[in-house]
Amino acid sequence: MSAPMDLDPSKPSKRPEPSLSNLLARPRVHFGSIEETERQKRAKSENSNEAPYYNKPTWPAPQCDPQLPPTLAEEDTGMGLSESSARAREKHKAVLDEFERKKRARTIAVPTDDGRVRAKLRELGEPQCLFGEGPGDRRDRLRFLLSKMGGTDAMEVEEEEEESESEEEKDEEFYTPGTQELLEARRWMATYSLPKHVVARERLTKQRIEHEFPLPQLKSLRKDLHTHLKAFVNWSSQVADDRPVAQCSFSPDAKMIATGAWSGLCKIWSVPNCECLHTLRDHTYRLDNPNASNLGHNDRVGGVVFHPQSTISLDRGAANLASGAADGTVYLWSFDRDTPLASLSGHRARVARVGFHPSGRFLGTASYDSTWRLWDVETTQELLLQEGHSREVYAIGFQEDGALVASG
Incomplete structure (x- = not known):
């Protein structure tokens, strides 16, 4: 057991009295502003030629790699990085580089002409075309390469593009010469459509x-x-063909309907019984006469239309029907024979739609070759080849009075 403490107040205490030095040695908290002190120190430093006290180096600065970002270089102060840290640093640097590259790529203008894009790729020592690569993909690849190189070449391409556009504007032709037949056809159309302005009004x-x-x-x-x-x-129905039916058209008297199918067959049906009256391509006849020509379409029919006066005042032996197909041909048909009366050749790709002028004298055709054409039905002559569409032309139609035509 421990001895009891002596609590007699008459006896002197063994605890030492606190002295001034002991009190000053204890940590203290000061309140107030040090602005005045800092101002005096700054003024004293300016009066002397020495550097300010807060700029004096007290220890040697670590040697950092100048190629690394500042935040990463400052972290490496004297000790080697682990393998995982080095990989993380490289990954971070790659992300920053890719971000800067994409930022440059958004400001780069590359040529829109595919030939000039190929020439630029050849100049850079890159393949002109990769497997399955289109013009748009090629432009994206050129932009990627220029963004990796920097902004100098990009500015050169932009300047070349501006010079090319100015040259194209100088060489652009606003009018193309037309034939005398086209001039006469336009005059005839004007004479035909002007009296119909009362109906339009x-x-x-x-x-x-x-x-x-x-x-x-x-x-x-x-x-x-x-x-x-x-x-x-549903009034009546009929299986019109073995392949899909792409187009159908009623006759002006609404007593017949014509169909065009992907098999290349054009058929005329009665209304409302849906009985096949004519087949405008005979497979049996073609097989029996393999060397015969002018027997009809051999690919998908895209457009079929009746003459405006067919079944009303037009003779049965005249061109009562027109059709176009994927083989690029346009045929005129009559009701007296199963083979075409005439062939209109000129389109280099699939014929999507055909349409008669309200007078019935002219025929318009729209094709996948980015053009629409105007034909004289009587002479089967091509009067006009109209360009302007940048892609396939799917439809064509004449205004009711015959003054305008729309294509798209």
Whole structure:
């Protein structure tokens, strides 16, 4: 057991009294501003030629790799990096480099002409074309290569592009020469369409009146039309071909319908019984006469249309029907024979649609070769080859009065 403590107050205490030195030795917390002290030190440093006290080096600065980013270089201060840290540093540097490359790529202008893109790739020592690469992919590859090289070549390409555009603007032709037959055809169309301006004026007047209808009345008319259309039922049906049917067209008297299929066959059917009246390509006849020509389409039919006066006032032996197919040919057909009356050749790709002028004297054709053409039905002569579309032309149609034609 320990001895009891002596608690007699008359006896002197053994704890030493705190002295001034002991009190000053203890840590203290000071409150206030050191601005005045710092100002005095700065003024003293400026008066002398010595560097400020806060700029004096107190230890040698670590030697950092100048090729590394500052944040990464400052971390390596005297000790080697582990393998994982080195890989992380390299990965971080690669990400930064790729970000800068993409930033440069967005500002690079490359030529739009594929020939100039190939020439630039050849100049850089790169393959002109890779397997399965299109013009757009080739431009992206050139932009990628230029972004890796820097901004100098990109500026050269941009300047070359501007010079090329200025040269193209100087050499651009706004008018192309036309034949005398085309001039006569246009004059004939103007003579045909001008008297019909009364009909066009009546149509515009009717449309303006309909435009002034109040909204509730328009909704009521649309609802009545929708109710009427819902009452339509299937009258008759028929299997028209072994391959898909691509196009069908009613005759002007609505008593016949023509179909064009992917097999190359054009057929004429009765309405409403759907009985086949004519087959405008005879497979048996072709097999029996392999050397015969002018027997019809041998590829997918894309367009078939009746003459505007067919079944009304046009003779059965005249060109009552026109069709176009993927073999690039356009045929004119009559009701008296199963083989075409005439062939209109000129398109270099698939014929998507055909359309008669309201007068029936001219025929328009739209093709995948980015052009539409105007033909004289009587002479089978090509009057106009109209360019302007950058891609395939899928449709063509004439205005009711024959003054305008639309293609797309």
